[in-house]
Amino acid sequence: MRVISFTPVNVTGELHMFGGEGTVIHADFRDAADELVSRFGGSARVVYLDPPFNTGGAFEFRRGKTQLAYRDSVPWDEHLELIRSAAELSKKLLKPDGTFFLHIDCSVSAYCRVMLDEIFGRDAFTNEIVWAYRSGGRSTRSFSNKHDVILMYRMSADSYFNIGAVGVPRGQKRRNHMKRCVDETGRVFYSIKTGGREYRYYEDDPVYPSDVWDDVEHLNQRDPERTGFLTQKPEALLKRIILSCSEEGDTVVDLFGGSGTTAAVAAKLSRSFVSVDSGAVASAVTKKRLLERCLKMRLYDANRPLVFELGQGSAGELPDLEKYFDITEKNGRFTFTVKRLSPGARPFMLSAGSVDAGVFTANAYCLDPVFGDGIKADAGKCVHLIDESFGEYYFVPGVEER
Numbered sequence: 001m002r003v004i005s006f007t008p009v010n011v012t013g014e015l016h017m018f019g020g021e022g023t024v025i026h027a028d029f030r031d032a033a034d035e036l037v038s039r040f041g042g043s044a045r046v047v048y049l050d051p052p053f054n055t056g057g058a059f060e061f062r063r064g065k066t067q068l069a070y071r072d073s074v075p076w077d078e079h080l081e082l083i084r085s086a087a088e089l090s091k092k093l094l095k096p097d098g099t100f101f102l103h104i105d106c107s108v109s110a111y112c113r114v115m116l117d118e119i120f121g122r123d124a125f126t127n128e129i130v131w132a133y134r135s136g137g138r139s140t141r142s143f144s145n146k147h148d149v150i151l152m153y154r155m156s157a158d159s160y161f162n163i164g165a166v167g168v169p170r171g172q173k174r175r176n177h178m179k180r181c182v183d184e185t186g187r188v189f190y191s192i193k194t195g196g197r198e199y200r201y202y203e204d205d206p207v208y209p210s211d212v213w214d215d216v217e218h219l220n221q222r223d224p225e226r227t228g229f230l231t232q233k234p235e236a237l238l239k240r241i242i243l244s245c246s247e248e249g250d251t252v253v254d255l256f257g258g259s260g261t262t263a264a265v266a267a268k269l270s271r272s273f274v275s276v277d278s279g280a281v282a283s284a285v286t287k288k289r290l291l292e293r294c295l296k297m298r299l300y301d302a303n304r305p306l307v308f309e310l311g312q313g314s315a316g317e318l319p320d321l322e323k324y325f326d327i328t329e330k331n332g333r334f335t336f337t338v339k340r341l342s343p344g345a346r347p348f349m350l351s352a353g354s355v356d357a358g359v360f361t362a363n364a365y366c367l368d369p370v371f372g373d374g375i376k377a378d379a380g381k382c383v384h385l386i387d388e389s390f391g392e393y394y395f396v397p398g399v400e401e402r
C-alpha cells in the first residue's frame, strides 16, 4: 500500500528572492548580541527601539482567535536592564553619523533619559519627541495619559538629519486672523501685516515638525495597516524617523521588531533593515507582512534576498497535518488543500521550496490560507507551515510502500 509520509527538516534560515535587502531574526537580542555586532556593527544609520512598556499585562495577537504575543510584566530593575542592554548594543551597531531613537512612555522616560545620557553622552541628546494622540478612553481620576516619548540621540554632530524630507504642507491651518489671498500664480496664501511689512504663509509651503508630533494617530481598529498585533505602531511615525535621519541604501535596525513596522517602512523607503524579536508571533507576523508586499508588488530580485533567521531552529515533531489539509499525490507531486476550518484554526501561512544546508528557499506561497487554497510541492521539495499557534514546521513529503 502507498502511504504519504512526511519527514521533518531542521531549518535555521529562510531566503526569499525579493528585492529590498533585509534580515529578520527570531531571537532574544541579548543572545544574538555578539553575532549582531560582528555582522552589523557600525553599519546602522538609524536604530529605533520600541521595547515593551512593562504595563504589568500581556499583549495579544488577534486573528480569528486570540493568541498571546508577549508578556509585559517583569520586575522594574529587570525592565530597565533590558532597555540598557538594548541601548548599549544599539550604540555598537550605529555608524558614527547614525541616530538612535528610544520609544517609551512616561513611566520610564525620566530614568531612560539619565541612562541614555550616560551611554551616549549628554551632548548626544537631541530631542525628547512627544507623540501625542487622542485614541482610547478618558480617565476621570487623573489627566489621561495621551502621549508617548521618543528620545533621540545623535552619535555625532555629523549625524545625518534632513528636516526637508519630512515637511508637511501647511494646509489651511494656522491662519488665525489672517487674510486668505491668491497670488499672481494662483497659489493660496494667508497674509498678515505688522510693522509696515507683509508676511505671507503659503498653503503649499512645508511646515517642519517640531518635537511634538500630534499629527500621527494611533492605528484604529479598522486601519488597513493593522496586522492584529496589539502594540503595532503606525507606519507614519517610522516614516518620519527614517526619512529624516537616513538616506536610500542605509541600514535601519530594530531590536524589538514586533509586527515589523520598522522593517516594512524601511523596505518601502529603499533602506535595508535588521529586525530582531524574540516572539514567535512577532516573527511570523513580520514575515507575512513583508512577503505580502513583495508578492503584491512583484519585487523579485535574486541578488537581494529577504532573509529570515530562526534563532532556535524550527520546531521538531510535526503536528497532525491532516487536521489542516487534504493531501494527495500524483506523479510525484504533492498537493496540500486547506480543509474547511474556523478562522482561528486555519494555518497562519504556507510556502514551499527547497532546503539546502538548513536554509529554506521558497518559491511558492499561500500567505492567508482559507478553505480550498493549497500549495504544491514536487518530490524532494519542502513545505513550510506556520500553524495557528505560530509553530514553524518544515517537512518533505514522500511516498512509502507499506
Ligand SMILES: C[S@@+](CC[C@H](N)C(=O)[O-])C[C@H]1O[C@@H](n2cnc3c(N)ncnc32)[C@H](O)[C@@H]1O
Pocket (backbone or CB within 6 Å): 027, 028, 029, 030, 050, 051, 052, 053, 069, 070, 082, 229, 231, 232, 233, 234, 255, 256, 257, 258, 259, 260, 261, 262, 276, 277, 278, 279, 282
Ligand atoms: C512594543 S512591541 C514592538 C512593537 C513594534 N514597534 C510594532 O510596531 O509592531 C515590543 C516587542 O519586543 C519584543 N521583545 C521583548 N523582549 C525582547 C528581547 N529580549 N529580545 C527581542 N525582542 C524582545 C516583544 O516580543 C515585542 O514584540
